[in-house]
Amino acid sequence: MDIDEIIERIEKVIEPHRIPFREPWKVLISTVLSQRAKDETTGMVSENLFRRYPDLKSIAEAKLDDLEDILRPIGFYREKARRIREIARILLKNYGGNVPDSKELLMNLPGVGTKTANIVLSVCFDQDYIAVDTHVHRITNRLGLVKTKTPEQTEKELMNIVDRKHWKKLNSLLVEFGKNICTPLRPKCVICPLNDICPSASLSLKK
Ligand code: SF4
Incomplete structure (x- = not known):
């Protein structure tokens, strides 16, 4: 699965999460x-x-x-x-x-x-780091990008497979994606832009 394509598809439907403070x-x-x-x-x-x-x-x-x-x-x-x-x-x-x-x-x-x-x-x-919270951990496992038990393991795995140019934005993008589409319970696979490539997409979509 091409991570560039995944990010591109999510960016088309999701506005990244913004922390409302600058200091x-x-x-x-x-x-x-x-x-x-x-x-x-x-x-x-x-x-x-x-x-x-x-x-x-x-x-x-x-x-x-x-x-x-x-x-x-x-x-x-x-x-x-x-x-x-x-x-x-x-x-x-x-x-x-x-x-x-x-x-x-x-x-x-x-x-x-x-x-x-x-x-x-x-x-x-502006340093290159991947902040892995519960959203990033859950979504990247559902997508099959990683197979990990903890956010710490996920961070290490993602650093190996995600191009450095994406590291900084991965958290803000997947947090919003996780709040709106790939939710913890009952993910909205029907409207998900990744439902044709995601191994965890609802079974009904795969028939
Ligand atoms: S298809 Fe479903 S499980 Fe897969 S990323 Fe989209 S919402 Fe999440």
Whole structure:
């Protein structure tokens, strides 16, 4: 299966997902907040957070219970409140208020794993990384591009088979594709532009 063709077909029907922030610290914190949360909730909570705390210093000095109140609509809000305050403090203390542009340094921050680091590096620093979340993992397995059990394995496999020129956009494209067409439950294979080449297309389409 030709990955260029797959991407081309998806691009014809899907507008890539856009993170509504440009400043690296906002992208970093909103991505940490997005872990195990719905995009809509993350967007709303991030907007509220950045309205009340418009810079790293104010987050670093925030009271934990106030942060928890703002983050309450998303899952694991207590843990996330502690993490983002700690991230703000570390960025101010160690990096002059900037977000580091290295994967190793990013992954030393609390709550930052490979997916979050890859999103920050590709969105904010234009670096070639594939951010593999549940959508990317599920869809690439359904398409038979990879046969993997974890997002980490998927990232490694995709780096071997996807041309580097596509790495940065793969996440934003497949997130929207996964929300609208190749959904976790009952994928909409009938309207999918890949239903003639996808090995997981509904059986009814293959008769
Ligand atoms: S045909 Fe169905 S399973 Fe395959 S990519 Fe499209 S929506 Fe997903």
